[in-house]
Amino acid sequence: xxxxxxxxxxxxxxxxxxxxxxxxxxxxxxxxxxxxxxxxxxxxxxxxxxxxxxxxxxxxxxxxxxxxxxxxxxxxxxxxxxxxxxxxxxxxxxxxxxxxxxxx
Numbered sequence: 672x673x674x675x676x677x678x679x680x681x682x683x684x685x686x687x688x689x690x691x692x693x694x695x696x697x698x699x700x701x702x703x704x705x706x707x708x709x710x711x712x713x714x715x716x717x718x719x720x721x722x723x724x725x726x727x728x729x730x731x732x733x734x735x736x737x738x739x740x741x742x743x744x745x746x747x748x749x750x751x752x753x754x755x756x757x758x759x760x761x762x763x764x765x766x767x768x769x770x771x772x773x774x775x
Contacts, residue, residue, distance in 0.1 A: 682707055682710030683706075685697035692745065692750065699750075702750055706754065709757055709758050712762060713733065716761050716765050717729065719768040736753070
């Protein structure tokens with residue numbers, strides 16, 4: 672049996688997408704790919720050992736991203752900018768965490 676899986680898909684269940692931002696991500700291949708990339712980075716960043724205050728900030732940043740994504744609604748340009756910024760931030764945060772906490 673052959674399984675067909677899209678190369679890029681959103682990090683959440685598109686069948687359950689109900690908000691304008693979720694539907695936009697699910698219906699746009701670029702946004703879906705950015706969402707998957709961000710989710711992979713988030714998974715890695717979330718696994719990084721950080722001090723308690725930094726761990727709380729990490730969760731606050733994630734909630735702020737979801738709030739901002741919701742505010743974009745179905746505006747793909749807004750969503751694209753938001754995802755690109757979040758991906759860049761996560762990459763920098765992972766790099767910082769590795770340098771300061773994992774390289775000892």
